Amino acid sequence: MEDLLQKQGLKRTKLRMALLGYLFNSKHAQSYLDIKNALGEQVDKSTLYRNLGAFEEAGLIHRINDQSGMAKYAFGALHDHGNAHAHFVCESCETVYCIENANSSKINVPEGFKTKNVQTIIKGTCAAC
Amino acid sequence: MEDLLQKQGLKRTKLRMALLGYLFNSKHAQSYLDIKNALGEQVDKSTLYRNLGAFEEAGLIHRINDQSGMAKYAFGALHDHGNAHAHFVCESCETVYCIENANSSKINVPEGFKTKNVQTIIKGTCAAC
DNA sequence: AATGTAAATGCAACTAAGTTGCATTTACAA
DNA sequence: TTGTAAATGCAACTTAGTTGCATTTACATT
Structure with missing residues (x-):
């Protein structure tokens, strides 16, 4: 699991492990707020957003824009890559x-x-x- | 054309006519900024947004969220209503x-x-x- | 184990899309 | 012509997401 991070050249920080684990175990897509509430109030906004961006770029997760004006994120290493x-x-x-x-x-x-x-x-x- | 407004119980104001005409004549979906630039700098932000909202609710136009984080609008009275x-x-x-x-x-x-x-x-x- | 360094973090300040409250104006029906 | 509900214009607000920068940390190298 955490090997995924290393494989993508991402350092295994505490937040990243928790974030990836949380998304992996989530049945549905999660918004920034969902994630923040789950991981604890103290997590930093920009760090979280930067990691979501990094994960997305690495193909570990994907971002969904459901017209609500608030992006949601889901674990996606197992899903179809880049297609439908x-x-x-x-x-x-x-x-x-x-x-x-x-x-x-x-x-x-x-x-x-x-x-x-x-x-x-x-x-x-x-x-x- | 402008009858569409009356038909939906929307008053035919100058801005609404211009807005509807502009979207009608646009080949592609337009963002708020596209529209503002087209109609003139002086158009009011909230009025424009409110009208886009009203038009959408009336089914005259539809809103597209292309993951760019910026909604785009297209004339849509002729398109499929509410389906794919x-x-x-x-x-x-x-x-x-x-x-x-x-x-x-x-x-x-x-x-x-x-x-x-x-x-x-x-x-x-x-x-x- | 000690160390060097690029990457990651935390914080605060910023950006920009979209909204809201309210006083003024206008379309349109009576 | 007039009354009124709807529309406008303005300013102030909200909030998701970003950026710059100083500090800290993971991890590779010796």
Whole structure:
């Protein structure tokens, strides 16, 4: 687990271990505030944001922008790398679920357009609501 | 054209006519700044945002969140209402294109989940770049 | 184990998108 | 023409996220 950090050339600091572990164990995507509350009030804002950025760049996690104006983060080393990715946003409880096998394969882009990456946001109501 | 405003119970003010006309004539989605530059520096920030909100609520336009952290707006009375909608974001020129017929129909959500609305962001390179 | 150093942290100050409260003005119906 | 609810303009606010910089720490090298 923590080897992931070293493998990416990231030093294994206490915060990074806790952050990666927390996201790994989270069933859903977490916002900055969720994370801060989970890890303890004392964690520094910029350090946390910088680490989220570093993790994302390293491909350890991915960032989801569910139109709420607040990014959410999910562990993503195991997920598809850089290809199609779908997220379900519950309009009632605001939970963001990662949808694994959403065949959003057939997307027709106009002539001359090159698709690199597809992100789908599905809005609706989740099973819990 | 301006009848659209009346039809939605929105008063036909100068700014609203200009705003709706501008978005109608725009080939691509426009950010707040794009709009402000187009309509003139003197337009008021809150008035503009409030009108964008009102138009969106009335279904005249739709808002796109392309992960840039800055919403973009596109005329959308003619588009599909509330159903699947895809947008192509060019990573080079940042232009946001509305993709009309993207059959992202087959999306498998888990048991008990109810899909209401699907927004797809396709990232890549556009024909112009 | 001691040490050098690049990377990571903590803090405070900043940026910028978007919102809110309120007094004034305006579209439009009566 | 007039009454009024809606729209505007302004300033002040909120908040997610960033930046600059001095201090500290992980870890490789000797």
